[in-house]
Amino acid sequence: MMTKTFDQREFVYRILLIIFLVGLALALWSLRGAIMLLFLGAILATALSIPVGFLRRRGFSNGQAVLVTVISTLVIILLIGILIIPSFAQQASSLVDRLPTALEEANNQYNKIAKDTGLFPTIEIGAGDLQQKQISNFIRDQADNATGQVLPFLGTVGSLVGNLLILFVLTVYFLAEPTAYVEGALTLVPRAYRPRALEVMTSLGKSVRLAVLSQMFSASLVATFTTTGLFILGVEDALALGILAGFFNFIPNFGPMVSLLVGVIFSLASGGPVILVIILYLIVQQLESNVITPRIIRQTLNMPGAVVIATQLVAGALFGFLGLLLAVPLVAVIMTLVRELYVYDALNSRKAVILKKRLETGQEHLVVTTDPYRPEQLSPGEAAKLSMQGQDPFEFVQGQQTIEIVGPSTEQMNRVTTNQQAVWVAILALVGAQAIALIQAILKDSRRG
Structure with a gap:
């Protein structure tokens, strides 16, 4: 009789546990936009904690270090906005307006090469498929959708400036009182396990910091090399294409292919040296994937390429564009938790x-x-x-x-x-x-x- 009662209690306990887990999963899913916003703020705070730590080691208090770092960051953003963004916006708008004509001219150039060599099939794009206004509106709609996916829960009531302001406030709060959040999390852990919990949190911060810095450094080099190379080759809108190449570099594996395709299309349209442009993109990509990334990401974070691709697919399906953009930090967090909690603690390996x-x-x-x-x-x-x-x-x-x-x-x-x-x-x-x-x-x- 006691065994039967025990089995019933165990059954009820498991049912309640399943219901709780399902409810928790649904709640997290409904709050995924806010969760990703908090994650993005934590990532930015982790990146800015490096100059804050540098200043603190030089005798600054935490408040002074945060203030100097935030002001310096705002000044850099302001300079970028004054010196680069107007030119980039003008060139980006020119790219969007020229895209239908560029596609048609690129199609004509491709068909000419295909007929002369006989190695490739010809492709005919109807004139009805290339209405300039429709294509331009489609691209702008997709850009608006990407912005909405970054902060989906504010997509209907907030502007980009408001979204960035909220993200900025979150980042400053994370920077100003980092120990408060750490101590708050540690209070939820039994005292005997708090040193280990602190060690795991330290490993998480280190992994995310390395992931973000490596991506920023890699993207900056790709943007600089691509812009310089396209300018030397005489390609129009070299600055916009170079910045796009650096931005797409934040999306591993798929981003460089997209930037290469965009560069080839506009090079064909403008009658530029297509072969040299392709060679330039391939050289920059090989330099990034075989020299920069291995030395920074793979050696420091030990991220397998297949894991990054799988995370991109899942994160892109769940969180949209922001999931693709934050794939590498997500992999860093997941791999650190698996290594520290499962491999080291559960398996004792x-x-x-x-x-x-x-x-x-x-x-x-x-x-x-x-x-x-x-x-x-x-x-x-x-x-x-x-x-x-x-x-x-x-x-x-x-x-x-x-x-x-x-x-x-x-x-x-x-x-x-x-x-x-x-x-x-x-x-x-x-x-x-x-x-x-x-x-x-x-x-x-x-x-x-």
Whole structure:
């Protein structure tokens, strides 16, 4: 009878848990616009926290550092607005107005090359498909939709200036009182786990900071190189095309292809050196993808390309244009949480490091620790152990690092460590051989079919 009652309670508990999770998911979905706005504000605050930290290390108080950083940022934005935006807006408007004619002229140039070489099929675009007013209005409507997707919940009542003002206020609040939000989040965590929670939050901030800075640096270089190259080649509206190339670079994988297509279309329309323009875009893209991005993003954040593409597809479907724009920071957050909470904590698979330590007696021991590991912070397991022993983890002696001494460092122990590595290499080789054999079998079956 007790077992039956227990089963019923367990069943009811699971049903209520499922209902709660479904309700939470629906609530988060309805608030996705506000959530993305907060995420964007946190990203901007993370980026601006770098100059704030630099000024604080030079003797400025937090308020002074934030004030100087915000004023400097506004001055830079104002200079960009005065020196660059008018020219860019004029050239961008010219691009939109010239697009129908550019498409038609590009189509004629392409068909001429196709007929002369006989290598490509000809494409005929009807004159009815190229009505200038319709295409221009369509492009402007899509730009308005993209702006509305950035801040969907303000799309009907706010202007772009109002949206940017709200984003600016959020960013300033995040910068002015960063510890207040961190402390507020830590109060929701049990005391024994707060050091670990702080470590995870620190890792999140570092990952997002690296992601944002790497994208900004990469986009700036792409815009500069593209604008300079197009100007040298004599392409019209080089500044607008270069800024578009830098902006599209914030969208990994797909953005560079779009910027290349736009550059080729307007180069064909203006009778410019199309081949040289294509070569320029390809050189800039190869420089960005093989030199800049690997050194900044892949080596510091270790982001697999397939994960970035998958995140772009999902984020684009859920959050629209803003999801595509923030794909890399989203990947940084997701990968950091998975690594810290699941791999390190749930699976206890933090990378082990075996070191030698010589004691005062002269005897050597093998010491197993983990990397990264900071002595002033305790893992959840160590904090729980101290709590069980009646000690407060927050009163734990600073600088005392909990380690595990395996035993005397002998040649036999060293050989055991080496043999373990050899075993793992052998297992990986065996798995690789099995995968190759499976692929070969599939290829043989497909050829027979």
